[in-house]
Amino acid sequence: MGAALDEVEDVPHRGEVVLPGGFEAVEYASGVRRLRWRLREEIDLDEVERLPEPRRRPRLERVLGEIVNLEGPVLTAPERAALIRQVIDEEFGLGPLEPLLADRTVTAIMVNGARELFVERGGLLHRVSAAFSDDDTLLETIERITGQDVGRHRPTLGTRLAVGERVTITMPPVSAGPTLTIRRFRRSFTLDELVLAGAADAATVMLLGSLVRARLTLLVTGGPRSGTSTFLNAAGGLIPPGERVVTVEETAELRLAHDHVVALEGEDVGALAGVALGMRPDRLVIGEVRPRHARHVLETVADGMDGVLMAAHARGPGEALRRWESPGGVPAEAVWEAVDAVVHLERGRDGVRRIGHAAAVDHEARTLRTFTAFEPSDQGFVHSPLPRETTGRIEAAGESVPTPFA
Known part of the structure; x- marks a missing residue:
C-alpha cells in the first residue's frame, strides 16, 4: 500500500507523547527545557549517568516529580508521566523518538525539524503531536545517534541505530533545517x-x-x-x-x-x-x-x-x-x-x-x-x-x- 498522509492527527499509540490539554507545542517545549534546566540544578547528572538504567530512571522520576509538585504545571497523572518521561528521554536518550521506537507498529519515523514529527504505520503517514524542545535539542539527539558533530561540513549522513534501523540525516544548506529519517526493517516474510x-x-x-x-x-x-x-x-x-x-x-x-x-x-x-x-x-x-x-x-x-x-x-x-x-x-x-x-x-x-x-x-x-x-x-x-x-x-x-x- 502506498504511503498517504492522513488529514486527521493520529490516535496516540503505546506511550506516545501527547500535549496536555490547552498547551501549545511551543509552551510545552519551553516547559521541557525549564525542567531539564531545573533537573541539572538539583542533581549531578554525570553521577546519575553512571547509574544502571534500572536505578537511574526511578531516581530521575522522583526528583522531577518533586519539582513538578512544587512548581507546576498542573497536569493529569498521564500528562505528568508523559512530561517527565520526555524530560528524561531528552536528557539521556532520544527524546520524543523513544516511545516511537518502542512501538513495533511504527515502520518509519520522519522528523522535519523540531516541531514536525511523522510516523508510518501500515503504509500510511500520520503526524504525531510529540515534538523536540527546539532545534538545539534535535541536533543534540542527532549527535547522540551518530556519535559525531554534524553541520555544514557534512550536511548529509547515513548511519544506523544499534538495533539496525537505517538513519538518514540532512542539515543546512542541503535542507532548510535539520531533518532525521529512521526506517525500520520490516519483518521477513516467507x-x-x-x-x-x-x-x-x-x-x-x-x-x-x-x-x-x-x-x-x-x-x-x-x-x-x-x-x-x-x-x-x-x-x-x-x-x-x-x-x-x-x-x-x-x-x-x-x-x-x-x-x-x-x-x-x-x-x-x-x-x-x-x-x-x-x-x-x-x-x-x-x-x-x-x-x-x-x-x-x-x-x-x-x-x-x-x-x-x-x-x-x-x-x-x-x-x-x-x-x-x-x-x-x-x-x-x-x-x-x-x-x-x-x-x-x-x-x-x-x-x-x-x-x-x-x-x-x-x-x-x-x-x-x-x-x-x-x-x-x-x-x-x-x-x-x-x-x-x-x-x-x-x-x-x-x-x-x-x-x-x-
Whole structure:
C-alpha cells in the first residue's frame, strides 16, 4: 500500500507523547527545557549517568516529580508521566523518538525539524503531536545517534541505530533545517506468506523452488517500493539447508532464514562480490546491482558461481539487463549468459506488491520467455510453458517442473 498522509492527527499509540490539554507545542517545549534546566540544578547528572538504567530512571522520576509538585504545571497523572518521561528521554536518550521506537507498529519515523514529527504505520503517514524542545535539542539527539558533530561540513549522513534501523540525516544548506529519517526493517516474510498476501501464486513459488535448487541464477527486479528486497529475502528461504550463503549489499537489509549466512556490506557491491567469491560460498545473494557494479558482479557469476540470487531496480522485466549492456557497460553476451530467470515485481492499482511478470532467459535468442504474468482481470496469475532449455536444466538437476509450466 502506498504511503498517504492522513488529514486527521493520529490516535496516540503505546506511550506516545501527547500535549496536555490547552498547551501549545511551543509552551510545552519551553516547559521541557525549564525542567531539564531545573533537573541539572538539583542533581549531578554525570553521577546519575553512571547509574544502571534500572536505578537511574526511578531516581530521575522522583526528583522531577518533586519539582513538578512544587512548581507546576498542573497536569493529569498521564500528562505528568508523559512530561517527565520526555524530560528524561531528552536528557539521556532520544527524546520524543523513544516511545516511537518502542512501538513495533511504527515502520518509519520522519522528523522535519523540531516541531514536525511523522510516523508510518501500515503504509500510511500520520503526524504525531510529540515534538523536540527546539532545534538545539534535535541536533543534540542527532549527535547522540551518530556519535559525531554534524553541520555544514557534512550536511548529509547515513548511519544506523544499534538495533539496525537505517538513519538518514540532512542539515543546512542541503535542507532548510535539520531533518532525521529512521526506517525500520520490516519483518521477513516467507514465500508461502507472500502467496497468502496475493504477491505470488503457489505454482510459481513451486517453480522458483525448483529453479533455485537446480542452481539457476535468479534476478528479482522492480521499481522503488515494489518489494524487491522483501521478495529476494523470501526467495533466499528456498536455498537448501547446509549451504554456506554470503550476502552482498550496499546497506545490509536481508535477513535470510538460513543457519549459515555471512553478510558483507559496502558501497562497491561489485568489488565485494569478488571478495565473497574467495569465502567459499555455496551461494551468493546480492542486493541491488547498479549498472556501475554490473561488470564485476557478472564476472563473478561467469567465474563459475551459479545459483546466484540478486536484485536490481527496473521498470520492466528486461530493463535491468538492457541497462547493464548499455554503451560502456557489460558486453551483451555476458549479460544474457549470466542470468537464467527474471522475476519482476509491480505495485498494482489495489496497492498490492506482486509478481507482474516472471520469465526464463532464452540465452541463444537473448530474449525473455514469460512463464507467469499477472492479469488484473479475474484471471489473476496466468502461466505458460518454460523454454526447453530451462526445463532440461531443472530436470537434469533432479528437480520437477510443475504442471502449468510443462
